[in-house]
Amino acid sequence: MTNKHNISVAIETSFLAAQSAPQENRYVFVYTITIRNEGSIAARLLNRHWLITDSNGKTQEVRGPGVVGEQPYLEPGHAFRYSSGAVIETPVGSMQGEYQMRADDGVNFDAPIAAFRLAVPGVLH
Numbered sequence: 001m002t003n004k005h006n007i008s009v010a011i012e013t014s015f016l017a018a019q020s021a022p023q024e025n026r027y028v029f030v031y032t033i034t035i036r037n038e039g040s041i042a043a044r045l046l047n048r049h050w051l052i053t054d055s056n057g058k059t060q061e062v063r064g065p066g067v068v069g070e071q072p073y074l075e076p077g078h079a080f081r082y083s084s085g086a087v088i089e090t091p092v093g094s095m096q097g098e099y100q101m102r103a104d105d106g107v108n109f110d111a112p113i114a115a116f117r118l119a120v121p122g123v124l125h
Contacts, residue, residue, distance in 0.1 A: 005103050006039035007074070007111035015120050016085070025089040029118040032083040033067075035099065035111070037074035043103040044073045045080070050097040050113075054090040067099075091120040 012032045019028040037043060050062040065071065072080035086095060096115035102108050 003038075004040040004105070005043065005101070005107060005109045006037070007043065007099065007101060008036045008038050009099070009111060009113050010034045010036070011113075011116045013116065013118055015118075017120075020120075022091070026087060027089070027091055027093075027118075027120060028085060028087050029093075030083055030085045031095070031116075031118075032081065033113075034079050034081045035067075035072065035074065036079040037076050039103075040076055041103045041105055042073065042075045043101045043109075045071055045099050045111075046102055046108075047100040048097065049100070050095055052086050052088065052093065052095050054088040054093040056090055058089060060088075062097075086118060088118060091123045093118045 014030050016028040016030055020026055047065055048067055052060040068082045068084060074080060094115050094117050097113045098110040101111050
């Protein structure tokens with residue numbers, strides 16, 4: 001039996017050396033996220049919630065409506081892809097969170113975003 005409320009989240013990250021300033025503890029990363037409705041009922045992404053943590057343990061919490069100015073509506077089997085960025089003070093960090101969704105049957109649910117790493121290439125072996 002398929003779960004009618006099932007949102008998958010796939011993430012790709014990259015380091016933006018040209019916008020970073022390591023001597024000023026500024027490391028800029030871009031992430032591209034694909035949100036796919038793998039459930040059996042359409043749903044809208046209402047809000048996002050992120051925890052962005054650097055390797056010093058400093059955490060930034062980000063909450064807000066939608067993603068990149070949109071609140072995408074996902075029919076079953078459809079996906080929404082977007083890119084955004086994060087700035088941290090260390091060459092390695094992580095992000096995790098969730099999207100708050102509302103399905104067409106009126107049910108509100110969270111789509112979890114598993115922790116993923118932000119890392120300057122060559123820093124981790």
